[in-house]
Amino acid sequence: DQQVKQNSPSLSVQEGRISILNCDYTNSMFDYFLWYKKYPAEGPTFLISISSIKDKNEDGRFTVFLNKSAKHLSLHIVPSQPGDSAVYFCAASDGQNFVFGPGTRLSVLP
Amino acid sequence: EPEVTQTPSHQVTQMGQEVILRCVPISNHLYFYWYRQILGQKVEFLVSFYNNEISEKSEIFDDQFSVERPDGSNFTLKIRSTKLEDSAMYFCASTLTGLEQYFGPGTRLTVT
Numbered sequence: 379d380q381q382v383k384q385n386s387p388s389l390s391v392q393e394g395r396i397s398i399l400n401c402d403y404t405n406s407m408f409d410y411f412l413w414y415k416k417y418p419a420e421g422p423t424f425l426i427s428i429s430s431i432k433d434k435n436e437d438g439r440f441t442v443f444l445n446k447s448a449k450h451l452s453l454h455i456v457p458s459q460p461g462d463s464a465v466y467f468c469a470a471s472d473g474q475n476f477v478f479g480p481g482t483r484l485s486v487l488p
Numbered sequence: 489e490p491e492v493t494q495t496p497s498h499q500v501t502q503m504g505q506e507v508i509l510r511c512v513p514i515s516n517h518l519y520f521y522w523y524r525q526i527l528g529q530k531v532e533f534l535v536s537f538y539n540n541e542i543s544e545k546s547e548i549f550d551d552q553f554s555v556e557r558p559d560g561s562n563f564t565l566k567i568r569s570t571k572l573e574d575s576a577m578y579f580c581a582s583t584l585t586g587l588e589q590y591f592g593p594g595t596r597l598t599v600t
Contacts, residue, residue, distance in 0.1 A: 410587060421492070421579050421591030422531065467531060475544055476521070476589065480530040 381405045382470050384479040393488050397455040401468030401479055404449065408470035408477075413442060413453045416465045416481070425466075426453070458486045490514040492592035494580050500598045501570055509565045509595045511580030517590075519583045520563045522555065524548070524576040525594075531579070537563065538586075570599045 383402045391397045401411075409430040414422035428435040428442045428451065435442050441454045455462055463486045468479040493512045501507050513520050522534040535545040537555055554566045563582075567574055575598050581589040 412588065414591075419593075421494075421581075421593045424588045424590060427588055471587070473586070475536075475546075476533055478523075478531040478533070 380480075381408075382468055382477045382479040384466075384468055384482045386482050387480070388483040388485070390485045390487060391458045393460055393486055394457045397453075397458045397462065397484055397486065399453040399455075399466050399468075399482050399484065401451045401453075402449055403451075403470050403477075405470070405472065405477075406449070407472040409473065410471040411442070411444060411451050412469045412471070412476075413440075414467040414469060414478075415462075416467060422467055455484075458484075460486050460488050462486050492580055492582055492590050494578075494592035494595050496595060497593065498596045498598070500600065503572055503599055504569050507567050507570055507597065509567075509578050509580075509597070511563045511565070511592055512561055513563055513580065513582030514584075514590055515561070517582035517584050519543075519586050519589075520555075520557065521581040521583075521589060522565045523579045523581065523591075525579065526573075526576040534565070534578075567597075570597075572599050575599045 412427040413425040416422045426437050426440045428444050444451045465481040465483050467481045495510045520537040525531045535549045536543045552568045556564045577594040579594045580592040583589045
């Protein structure tokens with residue numbers, strides 16, 4: 379029972395272009411969503427979050443969009459940089475539990 | 489910048505042995521978590537801890553697992569009798585608000 383899905387296991391993008399990472403969820407009780415970045419041999423690093431009362435949150439090169447009716451969120455990175463190459467996890471919370479998606483490996487090509 | 493630390497970075501143990509994984513959360517944080525990630529799989533929630541007690545736990549967190557905050561700074565995960573399938577990266581996380589979690593670097597547990 380995958381409550382949080384990231385259907386693209388990997389994504390390759392050219393440096394300078396936009397990276398779009400997608401996430402879908404099934405549990406309508408989730409009201410807070412987070413994106414984490416993970417490098418090999420390191421713990422996940424918090425990137426950006428969004429509350430269910432918003433549909434967009436922006437922080438520098440990172441923007442998260444939330445479409446509650448579609449139970450879908452996306453992370454946009456623009457412009458993409460080689461240092462952005464990592465695994466990106468979407469996570470959702472209902473205020474008590476955190477559920478992580480399986481991750482998408484982003485490769486930004488120079 | 490404050491960070492979550494975990495020790496050891498790698499623990500090798502024999503099946504059936506007890507292991508204790510240690511974490512030092514960020515000092516003013518109030519909520520503490522353990523997650524694990526089996527190689528090639530997703531990050532899985534194990535347990536959350538608040539106000540000196542477990543607030544939530546997953547199905548994975550059975551009687552073989554326990555957590556403690558023995559001295560106000562450390563947060564430990566104990567596995568009483570390790571199994572081969574316990575081999576994974578174990579991540580500790582903490583948060584002040586119960587929202588954005590800050591993760592430690594992880595402990596790689598190898599059960600042989």
